[in-house]
Amino acid sequence: MSSNGNLNARIPGGPVQEKWEKRRFEVKLVNPSNKRKFKIIVVGTGLAGASAAASLAELGYEVLAFCIQDSPRRAHSIAAQGGINAAKNYANDGDSIWRLFYDTVKGGDYRGREANIYRLAQVSVNIIDQCVAQGVPFAREYGGLLETRSFGGTQVARTFYARGQTGQQLLLGAYQAMMRQVDKGKIVCLPRREMLDLVLVDGKARGIVVRDLLTGEIERHVGHAVVLATGGYGNAYYLSTNAVNSNASAIWRCYKRGAFFANPCFTQIHPTCIPVSGEHQSKLTLMSESLRNDGRVWVPRKKGDPRPPSQIPEGERDYYLERKYPSFGNLVPRDIASRSAKEVCDEERGVGESGLAVFLDFEDTIKREGVDYIREKYGNLFDMYDRITGEDPYRTPMRIYPAVHYTMGGLWVDYDLMSTIPGLFILGEANFSDHGANRLGASALMQGLADGYFIIPYTLGDYIATSSFRPTSEDAEEFKQCADQARARLETLLSIKGRRTPREFHREVGQIMWNYVGMARNEAGLKHAIQELRRVREELWQDLKVPGSNDMLNKNLEMASRIADYTELGELTALDALHRKESCGGHFREDSQTPEGEAKRDDANFSYVAAWEYTGGKGEPLLHKEPLNFEYVAPTQRTYK
């Protein structure tokens, strides 16, 4: 592992408030009548991908959009519940672009890029306007104006929401905008396709290789630029709040083609998920963070208290978040809430059968505001909890436990959201840029839509206008080679004919990741994880059993290919966590904490983005550092007390 400091993020000069304005003026424009001559490939149709596809098509580009689901509307953005942040200050409670910027830099534990974060806060206000114009039914006050609520890590109400289905409604807005362009012939949408490789011509991203998931056909698609919006890598942990088909293979292929991977160890473990119920568990379900507005988190004071919650008197309960963090209380950021839950469970004060859960209790709010208040705000979440656990949260407190939810790390991008491969742009959760080491609630939706609606339309145009493109086609040697390699890899997976199923391997990889690269990390554990992942990878390529063939709908083949990638990506995640000998945000190193047990950053040595370069599988990846300079928000020990 060696270091190299020549990563240029191409951040415009001038005061932070003027950088985006400046960049927007600097970018070269593409003549409206020329745009139709350029084909843009968009992979993934969640909030970032769908909004990008629609906006680029509206500008006149020819867009080719891909998704793995049967319809672009099913991308996992749809499952986001709580809301979307925007610095509208409609609540008149002291919010501003500057405050959203400040909260996000601080919430990310000073490991995000100031210029990007400020821009995110700036365009947040346009997102709400755009979505309302599209017909997104945000919650409203009786007077007809928009309602907002609070989320973790902030003291203002800047979160807009549509019941507990905000992600769904925002995605439908973007999906409908996209389908309008499909109808106009400006977007060709190819669903049930999985990207297997990125094709470079003269060092530029010029196309992709995909598998038609129904027929197994390996297709080649050519374009002038590739926009990747394929989400995060949380499923490397097997159990996560991601959809079961969410995967990291697209970003991993791009990493192996030369795109740097930044801060992979910054993973977010969400504090309020429904606990694991058994070996059969295939995914974990989130209970929105918004519930912490009205629910109180507690465990019994006594170890191993067997009594049901209703029989534990007030004085024998420990509302540990309110006790430890009086000013933010139950609304501390996610990393802190998750670690606190782990702490009380490690002290054997956890509840439920497994002892790996804490209570989220609505009794006081129900007494104060009535059941209808709760039902109107969170009805669908309460119903979902009841369906999954068979318990009625109106009567008994919810049991919750942290689960892998989001990955702040991702492919490195410059200010224009372009990766280290020219012409490859990375949007949304798939990039690393805006959330530092910890994402605040309701900011993922904001970032996905900011990237897709308001940033890529400008920056991609500049790339098109300033680049020259050699004519190429799907018959070109570069395309043929990538397609052949992709096919050969699948054939190899099928030919192993071992004893263990893809799911068994996935479970094993996930267990290693959760145990050693989870909520608390240490040197010995991370080294062990790296060894273990290498062992599993070796076993996988010798003992995997994939049923069926390549020329059919074969979900197990899809899974096998993704899991083989997780064994590699997991190793990079552990390696990054090992090298970052400080705690920050979601990355908690047990050997770097304050006397009170809070994450202790080491700004003198680690105030940088760690961007890893693939070295062809020979030796360790190469570390590049992008130094982080904080000109506006001075790094301090983060406190929510």
Added chain:
Amino acid sequence: MDQGKHQGMTLYLKIWRQAGPNVEGKFVDYKLLDVSPNMSFLEMLDVLNEDLIKKDELPIEFDNDCREGICGMCGMVINGSAHGHQDGTTVCQLHMRHFKDGDRITIEPWRARAFPVIKDLVVDRSALDRIIAAGGFISVDTGGAPDANSLPISKPQVEEAMDAAACIQCGACVAACPNGSAALFTGAKITHLASLPQGEPERRIRALRMIRQMDLEGFGNCSNHGECEAVCPKDIPIKVIAKMRREYLRGLLK
């Protein structure tokens, strides 16, 4: 799974197997042991599939993704009911505690002319996307939208829009309808957009185009059976169909 110590339920499953779009399918019987009441229905099928792979048989293909009832990807007919017999529940959220030891469970794909079977329990629902493409949107380009609070919308109005917008496009309404009609689905989108002032300018053309596309796709007509409302996992009310008809008339009359 077949080794003594049976702690959970034993289930007798009869599942539709079909190798591809244009081949004949048939029901196949499976016996599954040790089913935990805490499993979701899809997790129960996962366990069966693991078992089949170990026995060198092809696993059962079924569509699924978020497994939390919102993406709309999953769907199958369980003992004659789309998404099973639990009200307001997608099959991924249906849990095995609602079944009992020894139950016989028949599992079939959505059956409708407009939803051809692709494999086993997987069907092609792309017709629904084409209905949306025909007009299920508000024509605003990115940028230039007025301030979000410049257009007050009453709470009841937005609640009505939200009730309809909650549709997850799973297709259960079509599968449950004796006519294979997509009226609930189409009506829900028309209602969502027609309930809001933003949807007003395109109100007439939207209803005409979406309904025309629905007919072109081979969906049947609605004859008010109400099965769609009964199976809808998001409880979309049948009144959206009445609204769709009014919008259609309004469109015709201009």
